[in-house]
Amino acid sequence: MKRLLYFSPVCKTLSSTRSPRRHDAALLFAVFPYSASAAAAAAAASAAAASTTGKHMFMAQYLVDTCGFSQEKATKASKLLKGIQSRQQPDSVLAFLKSYGFDDASVKKLLHSTPKCLLLDVEKTLAPKFRAFEDLGFSPSDIVHLVRSNPDTTKVKPELTVPRIEFWQDLLGSRDALVKLCKSNYWFLGYSIKEKIQPNLELLRECGVDGEKLAFIMRFHAMFITQKADTLKSLISHVEDLGVPRTSGMFHCTLCALFAAHPKKFKMLMEMFKSFGWSEGHCVTAIQKYPRLPGRSLKTLQTIMEFLINDAGYASSYIATRPVLLTMSLERRLIPRHRILAALKSRGHCESDYKVTTYMKLSEAQFIEKYIINYKDRYPDLSELYASVKHTNASDSGLQ
Numbered sequence: 001m002k003r004l005l006y007f008s009p010v011c012k013t014l015s016s017t018r019s020p021r022r023h024d025a026a027l028l029f030a031v032f033p034y035s036a037s038a039a040a041a042a043a044a045a046s047a048a049a050a051s052t053t054g055k056h057m058f059m060a061q062y063l064v065d066t067c068g069f070s071q072e073k074a075t076k077a078s079k080l081l082k083g084i085q086s087r088q089q090p091d092s093v094l095a096f097l098k099s100y101g102f103d104d105a106s107v108k109k110l111l112h113s114t115p116k117c118l119l120l121d122v123e124k125t126l127a128p129k130f131r132a133f134e135d136l137g138f139s140p141s142d143i144v145h146l147v148r149s150n151p152d153t154t155k156v157k158p159e160l161t162v163p164r165i166e167f168w169q170d171l172l173g174s175r176d177a178l179v180k181l182c183k184s185n186y187w188f189l190g191y192s193i194k195e196k197i198q199p200n201l202e203l204l205r206e207c208g209v210d211g212e213k214l215a216f217i218m219r220f221h222a223m224f225i226t227q228k229a230d231t232l233k234s235l236i237s238h239v240e241d242l243g244v245p246r247t248s249g250m251f252h253c254t255l256c257a258l259f260a261a262h263p264k265k266f267k268m269l270m271e272m273f274k275s276f277g278w279s280e281g282h283c284v285t286a287i288q289k290y291p292r293l294p295g296r297s298l299k300t301l302q303t304i305m306e307f308l309i310n311d312a313g314y315a316s317s318y319i320a321t322r323p324v325l326l327t328m329s330l331e332r333r334l335i336p337r338h339r340i341l342a343a344l345k346s347r348g349h350c351e352s353d354y355k356v357t358t359y360m361k362l363s364e365a366q367f368i369e370k371y372i373i374n375y376k377d378r379y380p381d382l383s384e385l386y387a388s389v390k391h392t393n394a395s396d397s398g399l400q
Contacts, residue, residue, distance in 0.1 A: 059084055063115075066094070068108050077115035090118040096126055100140045106148050113151040120154065132158040136165060142179045149182040150189040164189050167197075172218050181222050191226050200225045200232055204252075207236060213252040221256045235259060242284045253291035254284075261294035269294055269301070273320075276305050282320035290323040304330050312338050328360065336389045340371050340382060347379065 059081045063074035084090060097107055111117060120126050133143045146165075147153050153161050168188070169178045181188060191197055204214060204225070217224050227235075239254045240246070248254075258266060273283050287293050293301075304326050308314045312334075319325055328334050337359055344350045350371075359367060372382045 059090075062087065062090060063111070066090070067111055068104060069111075073112065077111070080115050081118060083119055092122050093118050093120060093126065096122045100130060101144050102148075106144055110148055110151055110154070114154055117151070117154045126154065129153065129158050129161070132162050133165075136162065136169075137175055138179075142175070142182075145179055145182045152190055161189065164193060167193055172222065173215065177219070188223065188226060196229075197225055199229055200227070203229065203232055203236075207246045207251065209252045209255070217252055217256055221259055224256060224259050227259070242287075243281070244284065244288065248288075250288040250291070254287055257287050257291040257294045260292065265298065266294055268298055272298060272302055273305075276309065277316040278320055282317060286320045286323040286326075289321070290327060293323055293326065296327070300330075301326055304328075304334065307334060325360065332390060333360065336386055337367060337371075339389050340386055343379075343382065343385065344371065344375065349375070 057078075059078035060071070060074040063069040063077055064071060067074075069077065081090075094107060097110070102110070130143060133146065138146065165178070168181070169175055172178050172181065201214075204210070204217075209217065235255060235258055236246075238258055239251060242254065244251055244254045261269065270280070270283050273286070274280075278286075305316075305319065307330060308319055308325060309316060314325075325334070341350055341359055359371065362370065368386075372386060375382055
């Protein structure tokens with residue numbers, strides 16, 4: 001309020017004369033003092049902001065032009081790269097990565113996950129890490145898969161990463177298996193061995209899952225042991241509730257089957273099979289014989305069941321004891337072979353051979369030899385029928 005009271009007479013004074021006087025100016029500066037230091041600070045802040053913006057723009061454009069980033073992702077990533085002021089630093093990192101065989105797509109994927117990789121010193125940080133991987137026996141192409149799938153390996157010290165790699169390699173049984181896991185699963189090296197993996201392994205061993213059984217899990221479902229301990233315990237209880245004891249040779253297979261299927265999907269799977277007349281015992285039998293069954297598409301399984309029961313004439317219980325039928329291609333195997341056997345049966349042949357074990361499981365060459373070539377003199381139309389059915393089914397399913 002005081003400043004307003006002072007300002008009012010000043011305005012009146014200035015408005016009453018055409019030329020301001022010295023004491024008027026002095027009065028103005030007394031009311032609104034000028035600070036040289038404040039002005040300098042404001043100017044410095046403005047310059048700093050402009051400099052920072054310039055660096056962001058430089059790195060954003062670099063990521064777009066050199067690494068194939070979209071403008072949006074480049075702008076976001078550039079905020080993490082404030083320390084880069086020229087091309088020299090990021091160029092050295094890209095050159096190093098490409099010397100190991102990283103192509104443009106691999107570099108882009110790595111930088112999307114870990115843009116700060118461009119800040120790393122090649123000689124002091126990246127090179128020692130990559131040499132540590134080579135000392136473990138990994139080829140340059142192996143290293144590409146390892147780093148691309150687990151970008152954090154560029155940030156974590158070798159003395160922390162190497163023990164984890166050695167652990168997984170020993171658990172999987174070979175370096176090739178580890179590289180294969182790298183290609184199909186991301187971030188698995190980020191799981192704590194002590195806090196997550198070891199407790200799960202101990203829990204499985206308590207259930208008798210060790211040796212070859214554990215090797216089976218690691219070969220087909222390596223990420224099985226990365227789940228939460230409570231989830232694994234619940235899974236074990238679920239398998240036992242299905243009537244599969246821990247002493248069963250199929251206990252570990254059933255564990256994997258339930259792991260591969262979401263609980264909601266597994267429930268829908270059981271309901272679908274029961275709609276065809278299966279009991280819960282039939283469901284368990286089928287899963288025990290073919291543990292990967294829950295991983296298949298519900299729609300595909302339902303379509304195959306309908307064909308086998310309604311068209312091929314198999315009893316529902318018969319299919320439950322031979323779940324391998326549900327894993328075969330409907331268009332390329334089940335329908336064409338059924339049509340040939342139905343044609344032969346209508347002509348008085350194959351009555352005793354009309355069983356799945358004698359014609360559906362044969363190789364393609366064996367089936368053609370036994371059921372087409374052997375009858376070509378009497379029924380030359382079988383070959384054309386077989387080819388026609390396969391072609392029609394393939395076209396209808398989009399295989400052609």
